Amino acid sequence: MSDPTPILARFPVIVHDTATDAFIVPVAQALEVATWLRDDPAQAFDYASNVTGIDYLPLEKKLKVKQPDGTEVETVSNRPGYFEVVYHLYSMQRKAGPLILKQRTEGRENPLVASLTPVYRGAEFQEREIFDLFGICFKGHPDLRRILMWDEFEDFPMRKDYISPDDYEYEPTPHDSVLAEARKHYSK
């Protein structure tokens, strides 16, 4: 694991998440940070290994906090949902890594992050895949099209709230629920 201090010193806007050792970069600065990470000789993170998205649904958490006087107060924390794009950066030159870079979107409506493809060509297909499966848009990507699903497909299957269409081919199975769904589809 690399020492976070020089990175945090250079870019104070970055938040270092110690639990996962990840650097959470604001979308506006992402391209600048990545370019610096690649070109700075002390960092030289020249290789973006893995790029992926994570979908965090809005979370409602009920917490019972014990007050000093012994009574319990129930607090409800409402975390809004968001998407996260995770980059695992390695340095081929220094043979070091990984450095985990994260970009978070504001909410789950029209998610937009900065594309790092101009810095790391290796992110090209992976960012396209995230766009395809999560529906996260990448600003500055040279060729943002669907990659795995067909062009006419409308939904984003990797989102946690994705509901698979009931376009089953009618094929009775031992599982009654599947059968029922198929029947429902065909009765329409």
Next chain:
Amino acid sequence: MILNTLLDNPDQILVNLFHQGAALLQACPALVIALGILLSTVPLVAIFPACFAITTWLERKGLARIQNRIGPNRAGWFGLLQPMADGIKMLLKEDIVPQTSDRLAHFLAPVLLLIPAFTVLSVLPFSRNMIPAAADTGVILFFALGSISTLPVFMAGWSSHNKYSLLGGMRAIAQMVSYEIPLVLSTVTVVMLTGSLNTVKIVEFQQVTHWIEGSNPALQILGQVLKWNVFTPWGFTGFLIFFISSLAEINRCPFDLPEADSEIVAGHLTEYSGFKYALFFMGEYVSAFAISGLAVTLFLGGWSGPNIRPWWSEDPRALLIPGFVWFFLKMFALILIMIWIRGTLPRLRVDHLMAFAWKFLMPLALINIFIAGAYYYLPHWIGWPAGLIVIYACYEGLGRINRRHLGPKRIYRYA
């Protein structure tokens, strides 16, 4: 009585049979002519498709063994009925013609390919006195007819209305036209030395005519072989150039670019199915037989081979093993070498193919003509080694010039 005449010279058994038949029909000369026409066409149309069937089996079995597989072994004994099964399958298959194709050209292409493929067989001497058309311009006729086969291939490529077919057709034109030149140039040497374009004369030139008078039987047998053109420096080079160019002419591996399956699916054959495809397939194999037959005629002594006189015969020119046996043996040997090459070599690229024809084979064939000329005038004990040395030097030199851009052998380092 008839049997005696027939057995007197086993070499000429079929010829004598024809003469006997003709004698019976003497009353009606028109029938004799008709018999002659039938006997020189029907066997060609019957025997070569049979050879094609055998060759497909040989090729599948041989390739399989080269690749350490078993090959066809379910249909019949050792899979010998496999060609028949394939034929039935091809006949029963639906004949699909693309909707946007040029239907007439699409239909005519396989037929037109077969016509020259069978016609060129007529100038090949299968044995002494066994040549369908003993034309004085046999070799020229062969090339003139054979070069027609470029056209149906392009017709197939064009009419299919498929991009792969078009690419295949274009490749075929470029390849066949280019390789015609070294092919013809390599035969020029033989024609020069023989002084004739007649294929019969070319074969007879490679025979020791007075071998019967020799005393030692082993020497007699050897003498039948050593006079072949392939055992001279120019003949050997000519044979190699001829064989390589003929591989390209008939689209065999490693020059199977027009139907390169890994690049352009099946080239001009992409849109053919069923019996039309089978006709194409047969046309290609018959061309392969024809060109191997010409190679045998020009360089490998035609119908001559190690032979002895039948002890019972009184005919001074009688031979025990019929000449056509030798002819077909040699032809199949060349076919087997083609199969062997197909099992070993990958395919060339279009530009390498052209470069090889124009920058390597053509200069070598031209040099070979000069060497043949020198060989003709020099005494053999000088001409033979000198020719060999010059040929080798040219070969090596041309090889180096052609591979100059590749650089030295690579040596890999380890981290």
Next chain:
Amino acid sequence: MNPASTLPESPVLPPRDYQVYSGDDLATNVLEVAMGPQHPSTHGVFRMDVSLDGETVVKLKPVFGYLHRNHEKIAENVTYLSSMPYTDRLDYFCSMTNNWAYAMTVEKLTGIAVPERAEYIRVIMAELTRLQNHASLVGFFVNDLGASGTPLLYAMREREHILDLFEWASGARMMCNYFRFGGCRNDLPPGWLQQCRKVVDAFPAFMDEFEKLLTENEIIISRTQKVGILPRPLAINAGITGPMLRASGVDYDIRKVDNYGIYNRFNFRVPLGEVGDCYDRFMLRLLEMHESVSILKQALDSIPEGPVIGDVKARNFRPKVGEAYGRIEAPKGELGFFLVSDGSPKPYRYRVRPPSLINLTVLEDMCLGHKIADAVIILGSVDIVLGEVDR
């Protein structure tokens, strides 16, 4: 050398300045061909939308997804253990290394220790996988060159011996599903190690034959040398991994860099290419096979006795909250798994970093200006398996 410093200012897409000839005398046009998905040499259902000027490639776009089954979504809906057989089906040539990468990531997430013997078995299986993958890749590659299957079938013949070993140990030839979190599913059957040694000892003879057949062949040399050159800076920037990266001369082998498993106990070298063309990629695989044989011999010499799996419960397996990224040097490149756990029996996020997919990024850059026949062999030299590209 600083690879980063040699990069151009904006290294996204290299200039594509190929000019189609358009003189006044001749009306020319590019020919657009969709090669695939049912083209004979696209290694599965893969499509290249190619624009050709004559036979020269002017533009090439890889299109895939025909085999997409959303492996990641399936894995997020089943338990951790149930994803293991699905990983077999990613790169179906190398199920053992896929298993290893996934098992290693889960072990990283949960901190499960792996017994000594299991580590050795994993190395042996992974190197056997590498042998058979590289051998068949070289075979497929020469098949793309147009050799009617002979080298491929020689490779398949050797692969047969290795698959027999896999079947004996795991019960299946291709979908091995052999590694488990914290070890292997079962111990090797008696006599397996002796048979494995026999196979490994016989392998160099096969490679000699293979090299005699292929490496000196003039046609192969003239067709592969200086074709599809991948420059070093582009290779690094595009995240190319595996033999393809090393063929471009970058010394980066995850077995050496991460020292995962017990690779630091073995002596092996990392071959490097100079030019980065198809011939280098092809030769690198042959050279790596020699190194794999050497690793196998060392591992077979020193494999200890002992248990093959730690105390891991098969049912109700719940890792603690967290995330882990594990990667190994799979035969095709860096195979990574990224897992996010929310403490439930199913992974919250499960991501595969497929080497084949990312190695395809530079396909167009390598193919431009070459002939269509070269595009096919360049694709062959990348070594893709569509099960992994499409997931």
Next chain:
Amino acid sequence: MLGKGIINGLTVTAWNFFGSYFSKSRLTTVQYPEGGNTVTAFSRNIPFLVFDDANAPIDSLRCVACKICEKECPPQCIYIVQDKDANGKLIKSPKIFDIDISVCMGCQICVEVCPFESIKMDSHFELAGRDRFADLLLHREQLAKSNDYYHKIHPAEAREVDDRLAAKQKKAGPA
């Protein structure tokens, strides 16, 4: 010399051509029905249910219908309904135990998660049929196979399982 590599290659193929007639390790092809099947120690194809008493196969199934395998099965090809006794109370036995072998991928996860050693892997593989459901959806009657059969196909594994079961019974016995 130009052509040396090609000649080398030709010698290799010729060597293989003749070698395939003599060397067994060169010709690895096994002719399918004649060559027999080579079942190894851990061969697995589809699961089967183990019973102990040959006289009452269905009643002596080890399966208790706990549905763990149904939940863990990666492609979800197992379908179980628990049996009820005369009073309508659930009993520890499956009423329906179906495996859709056209879906099953032979991964052995069900065997590993089963706490009762009741489901094991079969090495029988000639399963082709004409009907998608009549032939490929196997019910408990078709799936039930005796412990002896298990001993026959995987002897070492079956012995271990028997030992484990005996130890378990011994532990449970005195209590």
